[in-house]
Amino acid sequence: xxxxxxxxxxxxxxxxxxxxxxxxxxxxxxxxxxxxxxxxxxxxxxxxxxxxxxxxxxxxxxxxxxxxxxxxxxxxxxxxxxxxxxxxxxxxxxxxxxxxxxxxxxxxxx
Amino acid sequence: xxxxxxxxxxxxxxxxxxxxxxxxxxxxxxxxxxxxxxxxxxxxxxxxxxxxxxxxxxxxxxxxxxxxxxxxxxxxxxxxxxxxxxxxxxxxxxxxxxxxxxxxxxxxxxxx
Numbered sequence: 001x002x003x004x005x006x007x008x009x010x011x012x013x014x015x016x017x018x019x020x021x022x023x024x025x026x027x028x029x030x031x032x033x034x035x036x037x038x039x040x041x042x043x044x045x046x047x048x049x050x051x052x053x054x055x056x057x058x059x060x061x062x063x064x065x066x067x068x069x070x071x072x073x074x075x076x077x078x079x080x081x082x083x084x085x086x087x088x089x090x091x092x093x094x095x096x097x098x099x100x101x102x103x104x105x106x107x108x109x110x
Numbered sequence: 111x112x113x114x115x116x117x118x119x120x121x122x123x124x125x126x127x128x129x130x131x132x133x134x135x136x137x138x139x140x141x142x143x144x145x146x147x148x149x150x151x152x153x154x155x156x157x158x159x160x161x162x163x164x165x166x167x168x169x170x171x172x173x174x175x176x177x178x179x180x181x182x183x184x185x186x187x188x189x190x191x192x193x194x195x196x197x198x199x200x201x202x203x204x205x206x207x208x209x210x211x212x213x214x215x216x217x218x219x220x221x222x
Contacts, residue, residue: 033210042200042213043153088153090211097143097166097207100153 004091006101014109019076021104023089030093032065032072037103038085046074079108113137114214116201122220123191131186131217133201141204142184143211144176148197159184160207191221 005024013019023032031050035043047056049065049072056063060083062075072091076083086105090098114135123129135142144156158166159178173195175187184201198218202211 030208042216043202043211045210045212048210086152092208094208097141097155097158098204098211100155103152 004089004099004101006089006104008104009102010105010107012107012109013079015081016078019079019083019106021074021087021089021106023072023074023091023101025070025091027093028069029091032089032091033098034063034072034074035088035090035100036085037088041085043088076106079106081108081110084108113212114201114203116199116214116217118217119215120218120220122222123188124222125191125193127191128187128189130188131199131201131219133184133186133214135182135184135201135203135212135214137203137205137212139203139205139212140181141207141209142178142181143202143204144184144186145200145202146197147200147216153200156186158207165207188219191219193221196220 007022011019031048033048034046036046037043047063052069053067054065060077064073086103088103089101092098117132141160143158146154146156155168156170157176162178162181173190177185198216200216201214204211
């Protein structure tokens with residue numbers, strides 16, 4: 001079945017540093033979604049990207065969808081302690097249910 | 111966020127017990143999901159229901175038995191579980207199978 005590879009698995013940054021997580025698939029994706037799960041919480045939807053090459057921003061977060069619609073990235077500028085959590089990408093092809101990546105756990109050292 | 115609720119929030123059970131997890135969504139969605147989340151496998155899809163019909167069963171042991179009596183409710187019946195089944199069980203719903211998923215707060219299950 002379809003797989004979505006996400007790297008890195010863990011990332012530790014100093015507060016104020018930037019952070020990026022990457023998501024890759026061997027197949028062309030219909031769309032890609034990003035979720036954030038705070039420690040002790042549940043995954044919460046952040047954004048969906050649909051178009052090839054699409055870039056969307058949410059304050060310090062920048063989401064990109066690759067031109068070939070096979071990869072995506074989430075970049076956080078100047079991380080804050082409130083950014084701590086696990087970031088998941090999720091994607092599907094056609095009408096299949098979402099397939100989640102394994103997530104990137106971000107810790108921010110104040 | 112109260113769109114998807116789960117009860118109980120915490121559950122401790124012995125290996126011979128029978129218990130059920132309940133999920134309810136108030137979003138008018140047509141698809142519901144059960145996930146298992148543990149340190150080894152962050153988000154492991156267990157079951158998918160679409161319009162109350164089970165459409166996916168990802169090789170889940172028979173000691174887990176889902177039930178979807180209507181589009182708003184989803185249950186996970188548990189019987190003779192193993193300690194390695196201890197995990198966070200998350201319920202989610204979406205308008206259709208390929209849409210954004212909304213998660214409940216989860217049930218933290220401990221099997222002794």
